[in-house]
Amino acid sequence: MKRRTFWTGLAVLATAALLGTVVLVADRLSPKKSEQGQGRAAIGGPFSLTDHTGQPVTQDILKGKISLVYFGYSFCPDICPTDLQLIGQALDQMTDEERAEAQALFITIDPERDTGPQLAGYVPLFHPQLRGLTGTPEQIDAAAKAYRAYYKKVSAEEAGTSDYLMDHSAFIYLMDRNGTFVRVFGHGVEPAEMLEWFRKVRVG
């Protein structure tokens, strides 16, 4: 158990450092450069999950759509709703044609609480087009690893609260029609900025 904790901690540090770098790089590079920028190959990859309607999904759902992908948990009353709302607003600001090519995915990092039915009640609060994805802890772990998303359960005892909490990275990933990573947006990003990037990717 101790050993596992150590390796988890190490992975977490590496992930945080990598993500930090990616954000910095993405922010500093000009749009054109960033599209071919580094980090592109490092983020994204195969996943096998189940959506909030019970339908099994893989990374293939990214194909042909321009996607905004977010990792979070529905118990989070604060950070996740804010970011999901911003994603919803970005979708709302699109033209109908653009929206038809857009996809928004909320991948839970708290599969224990976020079952399909829980997500089915949660995701429509933010946008009818938002799709919630859950899975077994192993499946969630693999998806989070592919996206370099960080999460960690903090027990109620450890946190000093009446229920357990999840620490998690709060990034919105933009993926192109091939399912290739374009860039990340940080917590609280303006919908207009997401839209601007969406449009850049859309026209290629």
Add this chain to the structure above:
Amino acid sequence: MRTFAHRLFLSAAVLLLAGAAQAEISVTSPFSRASAPTAKAGAAFLTLSIDAGSDKLLGGSSPVADKVELHTHLMQDGIAKMRPVDGGIPVTAGTPTELKPGGLHIMLIGLKAPLKQGESFPLTLNFEKAGAVSVNVPVQGPGAKAPMAEHDHGGHGEHSGHQH
């Protein structure tokens, strides 16, 4: 000059003392966010101010939740960490304490029913000196970032009004 300054200091001190005895807490701009039908948690946001001296928010209770806790969010390198606030939330005269998304919030754990946009619920806050202060918290859209000032900013753009 020295006497004047001295007198000024004294009267200020007297005012402060007088103020502390009858300090009044105000809780303004409360709001909450609509929750999923099966949500286990929610949050309330509000602004605390005091007209003189200081006080401390220690906790609270509400009929809508099993537990009311004081939480904050720490953002470290893009990682969100929600944690309980140790030792209460201080309120000092002159600087209102804002509990708002992304930081301090009142966490409602064990929701007994979903929080529905357009409805409101009572929340009692317990202060170290002022004791219990009750406030009615309106429920806004699921991602509302601020208390509703202009009409209907609660939901997400054009889909927001459907629960009214």
